Amino acid sequence: MYIVIIGCGRMGSLLANRLSKQGESIVVVDKNESAFENLSAEFSGFHILGDGAEVDVLKQAKIEKADVVLATTKEDNLNLMIAQIAKEIFGVHKVLVRLFDTKREEIFSTFHIESISPTRIAVDEFLKKINLKGS
């Protein structure tokens, strides 16, 4: 698969390293050069320095060819915007975003953007560890 990942920080780099190890073709975009230091020595994909919300940068990443786009910056709004550009302008079918604010999950789904909330996943894990079920 060809996968474009926006954000190469704690989350994006982990995804990039793992997916690259599995043999997927990865391009990772970050606006901070130092973020690419998070990529492992075995990472075999490409990295692009730039703002992942800019159409030209996304074109450079050949986003229109992507099977999957993952928006993993730590800003919910920015991830939403990137996801919309990927879907609406470049026609990418599978777009997933990192979303911290669980109150906004519904808004994201009205835009047909699939979100993954590290906050919700962590809360579920905390509750599991203390043997309680949340709602």
Ligand code: AMP
């Ligand atoms: P982390 O919270 O450690 O997963 O890091 C988030 C990453 O997203 C950082 O490396 C930021 O530099 C990166 N980031 C934030 N805004 C943008 C943007 N507009 N375009 C590309 N990368 C970004």
